[in-house]
Every structure is written in structure tokens, then in C-alpha cells.
Amino acid sequence: MPESRARGLNDGLTNYGDHAFSRYLRRSFAQSMGYSRAMLDKPVVGIAFTPSGFNNCHRHFPELLAAVKRGVLAAGALPLEFPTISLGEVFLSPTSLKYRNLMSMDTEEMIRAQPMDCVVLMGGCDKTVPAQLMGAISAGRPAIMLVAGPMMTGRHRGERLGACTDCRRFWASYRAGKVSEEEISQVEGQLAVTAGTCAVMGTASTMACLAEALGMLLPGSAAIPAVHADRLRAAEATGAAAVKLIGSQLTPDRIITAQSIENALRVLLALGGSTNAVIHLTAIAGRAGIKVSLDDINRLSDSTPVLVNLKPVGDGYMEDFFASGGMGALLRELKPLLHLDAMTVTGETLGERLAGEEASHRDLAIIAARERPMEPHGGLVALFGNLAPRGAILKRSAADPRLFEHEGRAVVFSSLADLAARMDDPALDVTPQDVLVLQNAGPHADACMPEAGYLPIPRKLAQQGVKDMIRVSDARMSGTAFGTIVLHVTPDSASGGPLGLLRNGDRIRLSVKERRIDVLLDEAELQRRTSAGAPVRAQRGYDKLYAEQILGADEGCDFAFLRAPALAR
Ligand code: FES
Numbered sequence: 390m391p392e393s394r395a396r397g398l399n400d401g402l403t404n405y406g407d408h409a410f411s412r413y414l415r416r417s418f419a420q421s422m423g424y425s426r427a428m429l430d431k432p433v434v435g436i437a438f439t440p441s442g443f444n445n446c447h448r449h450f451p452e453l454l455a456a457v458k459r460g461v462l463a464a465g466a467l468p469l470e471f472p473t474i475s476l477g478e479v480f481l482s483p484t485s486l487k488y489r490n491l492m493s494m495d496t497e498e499m500i501r502a503q504p505m506d507c508v509v510l511m512g513g514c515d516k517t518v519p520a521q522l523m524g525a526i527s528a529g530r531p532a533i534m535l536v537a538g539p540m541m542t543g544r545h546r547g548e549r550l551g552a553c554t555d556c557r558r559f560w561a562s563y564r565a566g567k568v569s570e571e572e573i574s575q576v577e578g579q580l581a582v583t584a585g586t587c588a589v590m591g592t593a594s595t596m597a598c599l600a601e602a603l604g605m606l607l608p609g610s611a612a613i614p615a616v617h618a619d620r621l622r623a624a625e626a627t628g629a630a631a632v633k634l635i636g637s638q639l640t641p642d643r644i645i646t647a648q649s650i651e652n653a654l655r656v657l658l659a660l661g662g663s664t665n666a667v668i669h670l671t672a673i674a675g676r677a678g679i680k681v682s683l684d685d686i687n688r689l690s691d692s693t694p695v696l697v698n699l700k701p702v703g704d705g706y707m708e709d710f711f712a713s714g715g716m717g718a719l720l721r722e723l724k725p726l727l728h729l730d731a732m733t734v735t736g737e738t739l740g741e742r743l744a745g746e747e748a749s750h751r752d753l754a755i756i757a758a759r760e761r762p763m764e765p766h767g768g769l770v771a772l773f774g775n776l777a778p779r780g781a782i783l784k785r786s787a788a789d790p791r792l793f794e795h796e797g798r799a800v801v802f803s804s805l806a807d808l809a810a811r812m813d814d815p816a817l818d819v820t821p822q823d824v825l826v827l828q829n830a831g832p833h834a835d836a837c838m839p840e841a842g843y844l845p846i847p848r849k850l851a852q853q854g855v856k857d858m859i860r861v862s863d864a865r866m867s868g869t870a871f872g873t874i875v876l877h878v879t880p881d882s883a884s885g886g887p888l889g890l891l892r893n894g895d896r897i898r899l900s901v902k903e904r905r906i907d908v909l910l911d912e913a914e915l916q917r918r919t920s921a922g923a924p925v926r927a928q929r930g931y932d933k934l935y936a937e938q939i940l941g942a943d944e945g946c947d948f949a950f951l952r953a954p955a956l957a958r
Contacts, residue, residue: 596666608717612715
């Protein structure tokens with residue numbers, strides 16, 4: 390650690406018009422916490438600490454914090470944790486995405502405003518990891534991330550269960566009348582049985598893996614289960630690594646570069662990872678001045694195989710991914726496709742990291758060899774067309790290939806309330822060949838882009854055994870969900886996009902081969918129709934800021950004024 394460049398508690402003095410007095414006052418107040426002068430003279434590692442009674446995924450953070458502090462102290466610096474907003478996915482209304490940018494602002498400002506030479510970002514639940522990375526890039530101080538780690542699975546009648554793919558599977562069976570009231574309540578108690586993030590390759594696990602692919606996590610730490618002793622050792626090592634970063638020029642913008650973003654996109658595709666990650670990675674890149682285009686995803690998707698066999702795309706859980714070597718095994722398999730000169734938070738390049746790792750036991754049924762992939766092409770495709778001029782996303786690895794080339798009649802729901810009111814109406818005019826459309830669920834709508842794109846199969850069809858239909862919306866989908874679901878249609882309905890012009894009975898054509906989603910109407914008819922879009926209208930507070938600043942999914946749903954100057958508008 391180059392201590393001479395560490396400023397410790399002398400950094401960023403409170404302004405009283407007299408620097409010496411400011412230092413004196415700060416030390417005096419810091420001593421009230423029981424620190425010796427010797428401790429207060431040390432470099433400082435801030436720890437963005439995000440436990441919350443409303444965030445089950447971060448339940449073990451107090452224990453992890455103790456381990457981070459141990460690592461920092463043993464390496465010769467003073468660890469000081471500070472709280473920021475925490476986002477527990479299922480506790481937030483209307484959506485956690487709405488608050489991601491608020492958390493990023495909180496993180497950025499508290500890193501900048503408080504005296505710290507480096508920061509450890511402790512995150513995990515879905516939006517917390519992108520929020521912290523976005524904030525840390527913008528703050529511009531050396532930073533390293535420690536993620537919560539995934540939950541272990543539960544058991545139900547001899548079967549392994551994990552949040553949240555199995556939540557959805559059992560709920561769909563319950564709706565279809567195949568699972569009783571009593572059984573669904575038994576299942577409820579077995580879906581999330583430990584601390585940590587969802588047990589499948591959902592958004593949280595995808596973002597943890599991408600953070601490691603970006604180089605912001607210690608090698609091998611993304612997939613360690615939350616309750617495993619290795620997670621505590623990783624926390625201690627993260628604390629020590631943070632101290633090594635002090636005084637270095639290795640700020641997040643030197644790690645998160647065009648090369649590492651492309652590596653992360655490759656990893657996302659090979660994981661068959663969450664569609665939400667496209668939005669988050671676009672936002673993270675945007676803070677570093679890098680533009681991610683949906684065309685990039687299609688280009689990379691053509692040459693990146695799906696290698697990881699975890700739910701919701703496959704069979705396994707995160708605990709299996711960890712036991713099979715986790716991110717190290719995957720990155721070694723992808724090595725010829727990666728930019729190996731990308732820098733990581735340890736000061737090694739990705740290539741140096743991988744050259745120094747030994748292959749361990751690996752279950753090829755969980756992390757496949759490149760020559761025998763789960764799928765020859767990436768898990769995600771971007772679609773364009775007159776229904777989505779600025780793009781949409783389909784997770785083809787979680788979709789039914791029989792629906793990839795399909796034309797059907799639109800059954801349109803104008804809002805989430807309309808969907809809830811009519812979806813299970815026995816009189817609903819719908820057949821399995823139709824295309825279910827949800828409007829006004831994008832980032833500019835009052836709904837703030839919920840994970841509602843996984844429209845339920847109408848009850849009367851579910852009871853006939855229909856398991857999948859094409860569904861199209863400007864909403865997102867949980868990373869743990871599956872089906873032939875076109876998401877993130879941009880521009881969204883509430884900002885005047887063509888999705889908002891659809892009416893019942895319009896013909897919609899999906900062609901995965903051509904990467905298109907179209908409504909079979911001519912331009913003149915589209916021009917004639919006026920959108921019933923309902924953008925967010927807010928008068929005050931964060932709602933007002935959100936309404937004025939939110940960008941589309943193709944710009945990561947960041948706020949316009951938070952992006953790097955090169956991309957600001
Ligand atoms: Fe926190 Fe799923 S609810 S990761």
C-alpha cells in the first residue's frame with residue numbers, strides 16, 4: 390500500500406473556513422468512537438454496508454462485515470462502514486428498478502463526501518450490485534465489490550427447490566389447479582431457506598457473475614454460497630485487497646472498459662443469464678462513457694455458446710455452479726473469446742488471472758465444454774421491427790423454439806390493472822396461437838417497468854395444459870422466469886412507442902431468425918392511431934426526478950444527467 394498517497398481521515402474536510410480546525414474537530418469526534426490516535430492516522434477503507442430488515446438477501450451482512458474489517462485491519466488500514474439505501478427486491482413498490490438510480494446516487498455521493506481512500510461495495514440483491522457499480526464508477530475512487538452469494542436450496546417431497554424459478558413453476562401449477570392450497574403453502578416455506586440471493590441464475594446471480602467478469606470482484610468469489618465459510622474468507626480477502634488498492638490509480642473506470650464490458654456480455658450470453666442484466670450492464674457502461682448497443686448483443690450472441698446449465702434455462706442451481714468451479718471454470722472455457730488484457734481489481738489482467746488458476750473438478754453437465762455446448766448460440770437475442778424501432782429482448786434459451794417463427798392475433802391489455810382484471814375472465818377471447826400484449830409497463834409508465842413481462846397464461850388455457858405463448862411488453866421479466874417472452878420493447882408505450890398503438894386483433898409476427906418483431910399494419914395506419922400512453926406525472930421529490938430524467942431500456946434506464954459526459958444529453 391503506498392501510504393504516502395493515502396489521505397485517511399484528512400481527506401475531504403468539512404468546510405469551517407480553517408483546515409487545521411476542521412482536522413482537529415474531525416479527529417476529536419472520531420476519538421469519541423473509542424479509536425486510538427494511531428488508528429485514526431491510518432488510511433481508511435470505507436465499506437458501503439447494506440443490510441436492512443426489508444432485505445432478506447443481505448441477512449448475513451453483519452457477519453460478512455466483520456470478516457471484511459478483519460482483512461482491512463490485518464492489512465494495516467482502518468475500516469469504517471457506512472449505510473446506504475438497500476433494495477430488497479420483493480419489498481419495494483412499484484419496483485426495485487425505480488430505486489436503483491437513487492441507490493446509485495446515494496452510493497456515489499457518500500463515497501465522495503466521506504473521507505475514504507478506497508471503498509468496499511457490499512451488495513447482492515438484484516438492483517444493489519448495478520446501483521453500487523454505477524455509483525462507484527461515477528465517484529471515481531478505487532473500489533472493490535463483495536457480493537452476498539447465493540442461497541442454498543430447500544427440499545419439498547424429496548425435490549430440491551430454489552427461489553425463484555420454482556416459485557413460478559409451482560404457482561403456475563397451482564393456477565392450473567394441479568397443486569392444492571395445502572401444498573402451495575408447504576412450498577412457500579421451502580423456496581428461500583437461507584441468507585443470500587436467489588438460488589438460480591436469476592438477476593442477482595447473473596450480476597454477481599458479470600461483476601466478476603468485469604474484474605470488480607476477487608477471482609472466484611461470485612458464486613460462493615452465502616452461508617459457506619469460503620464466503621467469509623472471500624470477505625476477509627476483499628478487505629485486504631481493498632487496502633492494496635489505496636493510492637493506486639486503479640479506479641473503476643480503468644477496470645470497466647469497452648473490453649471488460651464485452652467480456653461481461655459474452656459471459657451473460659454463455660450463462661443464459663437474466664434479461665435484466667442487459668439493462669444494468671448498459672447503465673454501468675454508460676457511467677464509464679461506453680455505449681452498449683443491442684446490435685452488439687446479436688453480434689456476440691452468434692459466436693458465444695450457452696455453457697451453463699442452471700435454472701431457469703436448465704436444471705442446476707448456483708450451489709452446483711460453485712461446486713463445478715464457478716466463474717473460473719467458465720472464464721477458462723470462454724478464454725479464446727475474451728479480451729485477456731482487460732484489467733481486474735487485483736492489478737492482474739484477466740489473462741494473468743486465468744493463467745495462474747488450476748482447473749478443479751468440473752461437472753460438465755453444469756458447465757459444458759465449448760465443443761459440446763448447451764446451445765451453440767447465446768441465450769439472448771435483440772429484436773427490431775416496426776413494433777420495437779429501438780429494440781427489444783428475447784431470452785431464446787428460456788423460450789419455446791416452436792414459437793420462434795410465429796404470426797398471431799394480438800390480445801391487448803392496456804395496463805397492469807387491465808391485465809389483472811381480465812386475464813382470468815372465462816369470457817376472454819383468447820387462443821393458444823394468440824400473442825398476449827401488455828402496454829404501459831415500461832420505464833416511462835407509472836408502473837416503472839415492473840417484472841410483469843412474464844404474463845400468466847390465461848387460466849382457461851392453463852387448465853387446458855397450455856404452458857407457453859408469445860407475450861410482448863415494454864416491461865421486464867424476472868431473471869428466474871422462462872417462456873417465449875419479448876421484453877423491453879423500446880420506445881415504450883408511455884413515451885409514445887408503437888406498442889401503445891396496438892389493438893385487439895392486430896396481427897403480430899415474431900421471427901427470431903430475422904431478429905424481428907412487427908405488427909402487420911402499414912405506416913399510414915400506425916400514423917393515424919394515437920397513443921393512449923400514460924407517462925409518469927409527478928409533482929415532487931424523487932418521483933419528479935424520475936419522471937423528468939428516466940431514459941429508455943436501450944440506455945439502461947439510467948437518469949440522463951447521471952451518465953458520463955460523453956453520453957449525456
Ligand atoms: Fe434478492 Fe432474489 S430476492 S436476489
